[in-house]
Amino acid sequence: MALKSFIEVRPDSHFPIQNLPFGIFNHGGGATSPPRPAVAIGDYVLDLSAIHSAGLFDGPLLSDSDCFHQSNLNKFLELGRAAWKEARATLQKILSSADPALQNNASLRQKALLPMDEVQMVLPIAIGDYTDFFSSMHHAKNCGNIFRGPENAINPNWFHLPIAYHGRASSIVLSGTDIVRPRGQGHPTGHSPPYFGPSRKLDFELEMAAVVGPGNELGKPVDVNEAADHIFGVVLMNDWSARDIQAWECLPLGPFLGKSFGTTISPWIVTLDALEPFACDAPKQVPRPLPYLAEERSKNYDISLEVRIKPAGEEDSFIVTKSNFNHLYWTLTQQLAHHTINGCNLRPGDLLGTGTISGPETESYGSLLELSWNGTKELSCGKASRKFLEDGDEVIFSGLCKGNGYNVGFGTCSGKIIPSLP
Numbered sequence: 001m002a003l004k005s006f007i008e009v010r011p012d013s014h015f016p017i018q019n020l021p022f023g024i025f026n027h028g029g030g031a032t033s034p035p036r037p038a039v040a041i042g043d044y045v046l047d048l049s050a051i052h053s054a055g056l057f058d059g060p061l062l063s064d065s066d067c068f069h070q071s072n073l074n075k076f077l078e079l080g081r082a083a084w085k086e087a088r089a090t091l092q093k094i095l096s097s098a099d100p101a102l103q104n105n106a107s108l109r110q111k112a113l114l115p116m117d118e119v120q121m122v123l124p125i126a127i128g129d130y131t132d133f134f135s136s137m138h139h140a141k142n143c144g145n146i147f148r149g150p151e152n153a154i155n156p157n158w159f160h161l162p163i164a165y166h167g168r169a170s171s172i173v174l175s176g177t178d179i180v181r182p183r184g185q186g187h188p189t190g191h192s193p194p195y196f197g198p199s200r201k202l203d204f205e206l207e208m209a210a211v212v213g214p215g216n217e218l219g220k221p222v223d224v225n226e227a228a229d230h231i232f233g234v235v236l237m238n239d240w241s242a243r244d245i246q247a248w249e250c251l252p253l254g255p256f257l258g259k260s261f262g263t264t265i266s267p268w269i270v271t272l273d274a275l276e277p278f279a280c281d282a283p284k285q286v287p288r289p290l291p292y293l294a295e296e297r298s299k300n301y302d303i304s305l306e307v308r309i310k311p312a313g314e315e316d317s318f319i320v321t322k323s324n325f326n327h328l329y330w331t332l333t334q335q336l337a338h339h340t341i342n343g344c345n346l347r348p349g350d351l352l353g354t355g356t357i358s359g360p361e362t363e364s365y366g367s368l369l370e371l372s373w374n375g376t377k378e379l380s381c382g383k384a385s386r387k388f389l390e391d392g393d394e395v396i397f398s399g400l401c402k403g404n405g406y407n408v409g410f411g412t413c414s415g416k417i418i419p420s421l422p
Contacts, residue, residue, distance in 0.1 A: 002404075002405060002406075003017050003018060003092060003096060004017065004096065004097045005017040005041060005042070005095045005096060005097060006095065006096065006097040006099075006102075006103040007041055007042050007044060007095065007113070008042060009041070009042035010042065010043075011405075011406075012407065013042055013043070013407065013409075014040075014400065014407055014408070014409025014410065014411055015040040015041055015042055015268075015409065015411075016041075016042070016406045016407065016408075017041065017092055017095050017096065018274065018277075018403060018406050018408060019040070019270060019274050019407075019408045019409065020039040020040070020041065020088060020091050020092065020095075020271075020274065021039060021040050021233070021268035021269055021270045021271065021274065021410070022037060022038070022039055022073055022076075022124065022233070022268070022269045022271070023037070023038055023039075023040065023045070023073075023121055023124045023267045023268045023269065024036065024037055024038070024071065024072055024073065024121065024122050024123065024124045024267075025038050025045050025047075025114075025119040025120065025121050025122065026119065026120045026121075026122055027047075027114055027118065027119045027120075034071055035071040035072075035122050036048070036049045036068070036069070036070075036071065037049065037067075037068050037070065037073055037076065038119075039091055040116065040268055040411075041095055041113075043115060043116050043117070044113045044114060044115060044116055045113075045114050045116055045119055046091070046095070046112055046113055047111070047112045047113075047114060048068040049068050049069050050108065050111045050112035051068070051091075051094070051102075051108075051112055052068040052069065054105075054108050054112075056090065056094055056101055056102070057086075057087070057090055058090075059086040059089075059090060060086075061079060061082060061083040061086050062079075062083060062086055062087060062090070065079065065083075067079060067083075072123070072124065072125050072126045072349070073124050073125050073232075073269070073349075074125055074126050074348045074349045075348075077125070077211065077212070077213040077214070077232050077348040077349060078213070078214055078215075078348040079214075080213060080214045080229065081213070081229045084213070084232065084271060084273065085273065088271065088273055088274075121174060121175075121267035121268075122174060122267075123172070123173075123174050123265075123267075124267060124268075124269055125211060125269075125348075125349040125351075126349050127169045127172055127349055127350065127351050128169060128347050128349055128350055129166070129169055129346075129347070129350045129351075130166075130167040130168065130169040130172060130263070130350070130351045130352075130353070131164050131165070131166055131167060131339060131350070131351070131352050131353065132164060132165055132166075132167045132207075132239060132255075132259070132353040132355060133162050133163065133164040133330065133335050133352065133353060133354055133355045134158075134162070134163040134164060134355040135162055135163075135328050135329055135330035135335060135354050135355045136327055136328055136329060136354070136355055136356055136357050136358050136366070137154070137158075137283070137327075137329040138327060138358040138359055138360050138364075138365075139355065139356040139357070139358035139365075139366060139367070139370070140153075140154050140158055141153045141154055142358060142365065142369075142370045143369070143370075146369065146370075146373060146374045147247075147374075159285075159286070159287065160287070160289070160290070161293070161338055162293075162330040162334055162335045162338045164335070164338075164339070164355075165254045165255055167239075167259065167260070167263065167353065168259070168260035168263070169351070171260055171261060171262050171263060172263045172264075172265060172351065173262060173263070173264055173265075173415075174264070174265065174267055175236075175264055175265065175266050175267055175411075175412060175413045175414050175415070176414055176415070177262075177264065177415060178415065178416050178417075178418045179240055179261070179262045179264070179415045179416065179417055179418065180261070180262075180418055180419075180420060180421060181198050181199055181202055181391060181417055181418065181419055181420040182198070182199050182202075182242050182245065182257065182258075182261035182262075182420070183196070183197055183198050183199070183420050183421070184196070184199065184242060184245035184248075184249070184257045184258065185245065185248050185249065186199075186200065186244040186245060186247075186248050187244065187247060187248050194248060195244075197420075198419075198420035199242035199243075199244055199245055199258075199420075200244050200388070201242065201243035201244040201369075201375065201388045202240070202241075202242055202243075202388050202389040202417060203240070203241045203242070203243050203367050203368045203369055203388055203389065204238050204240060204241075204307065204367060204368065204389065204395045204397075205238060205239040205240065205241050205355075205356040205366060205367050206238070206305060206307055206321065206323060206356055206357050206358075206366035206367065206397060207236075207237040207238065207239050207353050207354050207355060207356055207357060207366075208234050208235065208236055208237055208303070208305075208325060208353075208354050208357065208399070209234065209235050209236075209237040209265060209351050209352060209353045209354065210231045210233075210234055210332045210335070210336065210351070210352040210354075211231070211232045211233050211234065211235065211269050211349070211350075211351060212230060212231065212232070212336070212346045212347065212348060212349065212350040212351070212352065213229070213230055213231060213232040213348060214229070214230055214348065215230070215345055215346040215347040215348055215350070216230070216340050216345055216346055217345060218343060218344075218345040219343040219345075220340075220343065220345075221292075221337070221340040221341045221342075221343060222336060222337055222340045222346075223337065224292060224293055224294070224295050224333055224334060224337035225295060225296050225333075227332075227333035227334075227336040227337045228272060228332075228333050230336055230346065231272055231332055231333070231336060232269060232271060232272070233269040233270050233271040233272055233274075233275075234269070234270055234272070234275065234301075234332075234410075235265045235266045235268070235269055235270070235410065235413075236265065236266035236305075236397045236398070236399050236410045236411075236412075236413035237263065237264065237265050237266075237351075237353055237354075237413065238263070238264040238265075238395060238397055238413055238415060239259065239263045239353055239356075240259075240261065240262045240263065240264070240415070241255075241258060241259055241367070241369075242257070242258040242259075242261065243258070243369055243374070243388070244258075245257050245258035246258025246259065262415070263353075264413055264414070264415045265351070265413060266397070266399075266410050266411055266412065266413040267411065268410060268411050270408065270409075270410055274408050275301045275303070275401065275408065277401075277403060277408075278301045278302045278303065278401040278403070278408065279299045279300070279301055279302075280299060280300055280301065280302050280326050281297075281298065281299060281300070282298040282299055282300045282326075282328065282329070282331050283327075283328075283329055285298070285329065289334070292337065292338075292341055293334050293337060293338060295331065295333060295334065298331055298334070299331060300325055300326040300327075300328055300331060301325050301326065301401070302324065302325070302326050302401060303324060303325035303326070303399050303400070303401050303410075304322070304324055304399065304400050304401070304402070305322070305323045305324060305325060305357060305366075305397065305398070305399050306319060306321070306322050306323075306397070306398050306399075307319070307320050307321045307322075307323075307366070307395065307396070307397055308320065308395070308396040308398075309381050309386065309389075309393055309394070309395055309396075310393065310394040310395075310396065311381045311382065311383075311384040311386070311390070311392075311393055312384075312390055312391060312392025312393050313392065314381075314382060314383070314384065316382060317394070317396055318380075318381045318382050320368075320371060320379060320381065321363060321364060321365055321366060321371065322359075322363060322364055323357050323358060323359045323364040323365075323366050324357075324359060324364075325354075325357060325399070327357055327358065327359045327360075327364070328354055328357060332352070332354070335352055335354070336352060339352065358370060368386065368387065368388050368389065372386070372387040372388065375387040375388065389417050390417070391417055391418060391419045392416070392417065392418075393416070393417050394414060394415070394416040394417075395414065395415055395416075395417075396412055396413070396414040397412060397413040397414070398410065398411070398412050398413075
């Protein structure tokens with residue numbers, strides 16, 4: 001019999017009992033109501049501090065832990081997969097239609113189950129470090145074709161290791177936060193000095209990001225076949241990019257001001273356990289990876305991704321791309337294993353971005369750089385057209401797995417561009 005919650009969940013909801021993503025919420029504000037952990041269930045959030053205080057987390061790993069009385073999820077992440085499974089099993093049990101513990105306790109339901117539209121979500125984790133990978137072959141090929149031509153579209157090293165750079169953790173913000181158009185330098189024209197001013201080529205990047213659970217000790221790499229135990233879950237991520245600033249600055253050390261001004265993530269972390277029914281084989285890797293990257297099973301997840309743009313002044317948003325997480329060439333576990341192979345120590349709450357997720361078709365490209373082919377084509381957005389983002393534009397990501405009679409979704413990840421500071 002299919003698992004069913006006693007809470008009514010709409011058929012198109014992203015948050016049925018099969019999902020139960022984790023986040024941090026605030027209700028009422030002020031010192032009397034600090035941020036605290038929750039899971040999403042239908043149109044409600046379930047306050048995990050209230051559930052723990054009521055003694056319903058009675059398993060050996062969580063009964064005496066204060067991880068659900070924290071203002072972020074880092075302490076829970078550090079406990080590892082056994083504790084995550086214990087929490088998921090407990091929550092699915094008490095939310096099921098067959099269990100009376102919460103269903104028949106009116107006072108606890110009133111305290112612990114809060115309408116989602118009455119709470120404010122905040123960043124779910126304290127992010128100490130953020131790394132951004134470059135793991136989509138289609139995106140890498142498109143970028144190479146644009147800037148170097150088809151003869152040298154993808155550098156030879158790309159097929160041997162997951163390429164990445166160290167991002168800026170301090171400018172990671174929650175969905176719904178406005179993004180100020182960045183200022184910086186751009187390519188000079190002729191013999192003039194470099195352009196300085198607001199970015200003229202502001203872009204989105206359709207990404208997802210792995211949230212690190214238990215870290216590893218400095219000097220001790222994580223085995224690729226054990227890397228999944230170090231990944232708590234996944235969020236949607238828009239790693240905004242100022243293409244003109246980035247193009248001028250990136251040689252020889254790579255992105256800096258063109259990327260560090262803002263990165264947006266969705267509020268709910270969908271666990272790998274919730275995604276497991278949607279696991280699928282990753283693309284065949286040629287040449288075969290070196291032994292430390294060779295997985296017993298190399299897998300991705302079938303997550304449909306969509307990007308909408310709501311142009312400035314318009315009431316409607318318009319789909320500009322549809323992609324899928326399964327287009328990634330390098331898997332999450334390979335990314336994490338490679339990150340640690342030199343002895344680098346990851347910590348709970350670290351964020352590992354996948355890089356832009358583009359598919360093979362034009363309509364599945366994951367950035368305006370590709371969709372407009374670096375500004376040489378117009379992209380239709382209803383009555384408006386775009387090459388790059390304009391002030392007032394809102395970009396909305398969504399992600400969804402389609403199960404048998406239910407969805408496992410991520411909600412949305414959105415941000416609006418506001419004008420550059422004077």
